[in-house]
Amino acid sequence: MFAKAVYDTLSQDVTLIGMLSSYETKPAIFTTDPAPGDASLPYIVAATVPVSTAFDTKTTRGRLVWLDVRCYAAALGSAKVVNAIAERVRYLLHRQPLLISGHVWIWSECTGPINSDESDAYGRIVTVQILADEL
């Protein structure tokens, strides 16, 4: 549900969509890991949850979730495209409210982008930490 919330936010941004390829008529933002083999760059993979911990009090239940948003673009000699995608992702997620099913958003904060270049693709990773109370 957290990945879905991030997907919804990213896929509704016209500027970001304009920088990504499309996959089956939708923006190439995937909540499966890895991306489908026939997806073409540039694309985003927003699926990995490295940390998910309880954020409970005596009277409330909540969660702190980290989500890696991995941005990839073709390695063609310039990282301009992947940098622009990653910065847009950060802009859209850093301290921005999310609509999370069954939860009330409290706070989000991004770290990164960090470099994750490969031989065929330039990569940047933005990690968003999301804090939410259960409804």
Added chain:
Amino acid sequence: MKLTWTPKEVKKMVKDVLLERGPDVGMFCETDARRRLDAITDPDTKRDKNYRRYLSEQILTNTVEEDGDDVVIRVGMKVGKAGQQHHGFYVETGSSTAPAHPFLRPAVFQNGKDIVGLLGD
């Protein structure tokens, strides 16, 4: 009776306790990271399996160091045989074609309560 606040002594005492218990925390996190790393089953090529075994058995480690007023506990990979400094990075974060299998960050951040417990009361 006059009580005197001696912050330097308190800081030194806390630091000494952290330095004494830090190795236990480092080993605890390293062990948990290794357990997570050993549980990864894909990609299942011989090359990938051998690489994960190399990470787990040869270069996954922890260190505890003083850094000024801080005590720094690090869990991660040693510099590789050929000087590589980012071993395990793509296992942790995934790549454009391979899935991520986080094992280092959960070993620390999923264990916050246990780590605080080990560091002292």
